[in-house]
Amino acid sequence: MAPSSSEPDTALKGGLNHGNGSTTTAQNDTATLEKTDTILTFGKFKLRGKTDDLPQDWWFASTAIPLLAATIGPLANVLSIAALVSKWRVRLPDNGQLPGGLDALGTNIPDPEWEIILNAISLGCGFFGNFCLLLNFTQRIRYIIALPATIISWYFATGILIAITVAMNQYVPPVRPGETYSQGFWHAIIAAVLYLIGSMILMINMLGYFLGHYPQHFELDDDQRTLILQTMMFFFWLAGGAAVFSKVCGFSYADALYFCDVTVLTVGFGDVVATNDAGRGLVFPYSVIGIIFLGLMINSIRKFASGMSKDNVIKKHTLNERARTFSRTVTSEKELRERLGLPPKRESADFRRQPRIPSNLETVRRTSLDQYGHFAVQGKNITFREHKSKAPAQGGGRGGAGRNHRPKPPLSRDAKMQQRAAGKEPHIRRANRREKLIMLKEEKDRFDAMREIQAHTNRFKQYYALGWSVFAFGILWCLGALGFMYAERRIQNLSYFDALYFCYVSLLTIGYGDFSPRSNAGKPLFVVWSLVAVPTMTILVSDMGNTVVSAINRGTFTLADWTVMPKEGVWHDFVLKHPRLKGWLERRTKKIEEKKRIEEGFAVQNPDEEEAETGNAEEDVVKVPTLDRLAEEPPKVTEHDLARKLAIAIKRTANDLRAETPKKYSYEEWVEFTRLIRFSSSKRPEEVDEEEEEEGLIEWDWIGEDSPMLADVSESEWILDRLCESLNRYTRKQARDTKRHKLEHDKNFTIHSPEHLQLTSESSRKRQALHHDHHVEAYPAHPGPRNPGSYSHPHGLKTPVLSRGLSGDEVFRVRHERDRERDDDEIEIEDAGEGSSGGSGGSGGSGMTAVISREERGT
Numbered sequence: 001m002a003p004s005s006s007e008p009d010t011a012l013k014g015g016l017n018h019g020n021g022s023t024t025t026a027q028n029d030t031a032t033l034e035k036t037d038t039i040l041t042f043g044k045f046k047l048r049g050k051t052d053d054l055p056q057d058w059w060f061a062s063t064a065i066p067l068l069a070a071t072i073g074p075l076a077n078v079l080s081i082a083a084l085v086s087k088w089r090v091r092l093p094d095n096g097q098l099p100g101g102l103d104a105l106g107t108n109i110p111d112p113e114w115e116i117i118l119n120a121i122s123l124g125c126g127f128f129g130n131f132c133l134l135l136n137f138t139q140r141i142r143y144i145i146a147l148p149a150t151i152i153s154w155y156f157a158t159g160i161l162i163a164i165t166v167a168m169n170q171y172v173p174p175v176r177p178g179e180t181y182s183q184g185f186w187h188a189i190i191a192a193v194l195y196l197i198g199s200m201i202l203m204i205n206m207l208g209y210f211l212g213h214y215p216q217h218f219e220l221d222d223d224q225r226t227l228i229l230q231t232m233m234f235f236f237w238l239a240g241g242a243a244v245f246s247k248v249c250g251f252s253y254a255d256a257l258y259f260c261d262v263t264v265l266t267v268g269f270g271d272v273v274a275t276n277d278a279g280r281g282l283v284f285p286y287s288v289i290g291i292i293f294l295g296l297m298i299n300s301i302r303k304f305a306s307g308m309s310k311d312n313v314i315k316k317h318t319l320n321e322r323a324r325t326f327s328r329t330v331t332s333e334k335e336l337r338e339r340l341g342l343p344p345k346r347e348s349a350d351f352r353r354q355p356r357i358p359s360n361l362e363t364v365r366r367t368s369l370d371q372y373g374h375f376a377v378q379g380k381n382i383t384f385r386e387h388k389s390k391a392p393a394q395g396g397g398r399g400g401a402g403r404n405h406r407p408k409p410p411l412s413r414d415a416k417m418q419q420r421a422a423g424k425e426p427h428i429r430r431a432n433r434r435e436k437l438i439m440l441k442e443e444k445d446r447f448d449a450m451r452e453i454q455a456h457t458n459r460f461k462q463y464y465a466l467g468w469s470v471f472a473f474g475i476l477w478c479l480g481a482l483g484f485m486y487a488e489r490r491i492q493n494l495s496y497f498d499a500l501y502f503c504y505v506s507l508l509t510i511g512y513g514d515f516s517p518r519s520n521a522g523k524p525l526f527v528v529w530s531l532v533a534v535p536t537m538t539i540l541v542s543d544m545g546n547t548v549v550s551a552i553n554r555g556t557f558t559l560a561d562w563t564v565m566p567k568e569g570v571w572h573d574f575v576l577k578h579p580r581l582k583g584w585l586e587r588r589t590k591k592i593e594e595k596k597r598i599e600e601g602f603a604v605q606n607p608d609e610e611e612a613e614t615g616n617a618e619e620d621v622v623k624v625p626t627l628d629r630l631a632e633e634p635p636k637v638t639e640h641d642l643a644r645k646l647a648i649a650i651k652r653t654a655n656d657l658r659a660e661t662p663k664k665y666s667y668e669e670w671v672e673f674t675r676l677i678r679f680s681s682s683k684r685p686e687e688v689d690e691e692e693e694e695e696g697l698i699e700w701d702w703i704g705e706d707s708p709m710l711a712d713v714s715e716s717e718w719i720l721d722r723l724c725e726s727l728n729r730y731t732r733k734q735a736r737d738t739k740r741h742k743l744e745h746d747k748n749f750t751i752h753s754p755e756h757l758q759l760t761s762e763s764s765r766k767r768q769a770l771h772h773d774h775h776v777e778a779y780p781a782h783p784g785p786r787n788p789g790s791y792s793h794p795h796g797l798k799t800p801v802l803s804r805g806l807s808g809d810e811v812f813r814v815r816h817e818r819d820r821e822r823d824d825d826e827i828e829i830e831d832a833g834e835g836s837s838g839g840s841g842g843s844g845g846s847g848m849t850a851v852i853s854r855e856e857r858g859t
Helices: 021-036 059-085 113-137 143-171 183-210 222-249 253-264 277-328 333-340 349-353 361-369 415-422 426-432 443-487 496-507 522-546 548-562 570-577 579-600 627-632 639-656 667-678 685-694 715-747 761-772 774-778 817-822
Strands: 039-042 045-048 089-091 107-109 179-181 373-378 381-386 437-439 790-792 798-804 811-814
Touching (some): 045 183, 059 183, 059 222, 059 253, 059 277, 059 522, 113 143, 113 183, 143 183, 183 253, 222 277, 253 277, 253 522, 277 437, 277 443, 277 522, 443 496, 443 522, 522 548, 639 667, 667 715
Antiparallel strands (some): 381 437, 798 811
């Protein structure tokens, strides 16, 4: 028997529902087969498809490594070109003796033919591997084909270059000290290293795919695509400019590449300069366009690094901060006892009959908790140090600190945080008793806690980027100085301090010219090192602008407010920021006032004056309602007033979106926004869940994973989306109410059959009066509320509505249900006949009236 339309089809995995016919079933079957066929398992290897919804990790291997390889590949191609077009050996003058035997003055020695052929093959392999990687990014070739092709091609390229260098050193080495290797040789060495690094990191990427950590398709955003394109354009500009300047100025290709590098990086040592007017004229457009390309590439690198850290480091830090806040959060004395592992509070019968919630945390601390340890309360932070009991009670009673009392995990809407809190070991829980707990009793407390998490995350983001920039700068500075010290040992005999000085002035693009690369090994090393170090230095300066420079600016403004340009109220703000100083000043002021009152004598209060306070501390305290209470209590205004406020709020948030800096709203503003978001939603929880699935978020927790402050968009954009969804819910609700009222109104009308009609003269007169007032019904003389069943006659007459009969040719006058109650014995129905004249309700000629008893009417 074939399954029905509501029975699940068990032939496929996952179960498909046949609810929309065979076409929908076939589409669902195909989609299910595609999902089940996305993973092919071979032992420990899991080959995933192009795209799927499975979780992904190894974020550095999946995204950063391919982009790093896309940057290394073009640079290695440029160096391979320099190695191919340059001779690998030079003969030095004066048999290599200084000062005349400089590397720059050497003459080329012809290379063997096999070296040129193998070098060309290596360059072709490098280009082919880079081309396959580009096709992989553009999805022209499958990942499983393109990436192995890139890895194998680059391994061939580096293997051939290493084989050439070994063979050259074995069979035709330069005769020292009169001969040495040229810049082309060192370009080949560095290119081989870059090809090898690119192949190895791509193998890590491929290993992650084989282990099933991510799908084979590279999900590149616009910034990443721009980075790849700008990197290729920059290196093309660098290699093409070297070819042009070598032709115009008579440089070797290696010297021309070095000249273009120091020109674009604005270092300008002055050791290699344009020798003619044509070369100097070409410097104008070449340097400007090259600097623009360099700036765009640096900006793309910074955006990419910032995006990677935001998605994988900053969000993780925020999650850890929220988990730490949840692990420290308590909302009542009962939860405080559970968190500290203390036994529950024993209350007397009188206290149970009249429960009283402590007004503040000091009251909680003074009641019965001091017997278990020492409590230190500072604001919302609670620190507890347990007393060392000689014989603690095993049952967690009053005699001990309740070590065997297992605390419950903190309540949270975030399942991950609940699992973390529940998975803590006993020794970790005992250690956490000594850390500061946070008392979050009100909704505003949770809002402020999330604001603190945001501020801490923002500081972490700034200093995290600054720390990595400083680390990268230090590594490149120190390692670069070590490399130049060895490369320039024969010609300049640089010490390590001299090499550090040279690298520093090069990184800052100062370029005094007292030290510059002069050896055949130093110039290729400087080309590669500078292309990595100078952008790193630029990113470091940018990160310092958000932290160090901002702190210096704030310090400068503060100094100006206190000295040169004093600011009004600066002492008042300073005192408010330091509670101890404020308390000392208040106590001192109070003592001075007391002494002054004693000297002046005490005054008797006028009994006619009203007291400023009621004398009841509880009544004098202004209780601020929570956000949930304000948002859920019945509004004092109508829904139409809230709808108008909703439109105004939408306009306001839309204007806030145009602000230069993202707007952060206060708690009071969030209270009003929350009321406008929730007033249009249903009150029943199940309907709220359905609305959240269809429209958007309605209920949230400030420090939960659904917090508005954790969204990827600004607060204004998030609020604008929720307000628009609230407006949509309100309009749909109004449409449903209108439809329901219309249906209820239609039930109050009854149309009877014309077979029971009976002619009367009274019906004819009423029909004529109705025909006379037809235009009044269609176009009333004055606006006002109208009854759906009738309209108000100017003279006070109430005229029934006309309704067409079953045949379509007869027009009946139907009375409202309330009219039938007044006239239970008969109902008058008129027949317009076929000779009715003009209008929709007007009729001429005689009419008929039927008198129907209750038994004949039925329902």
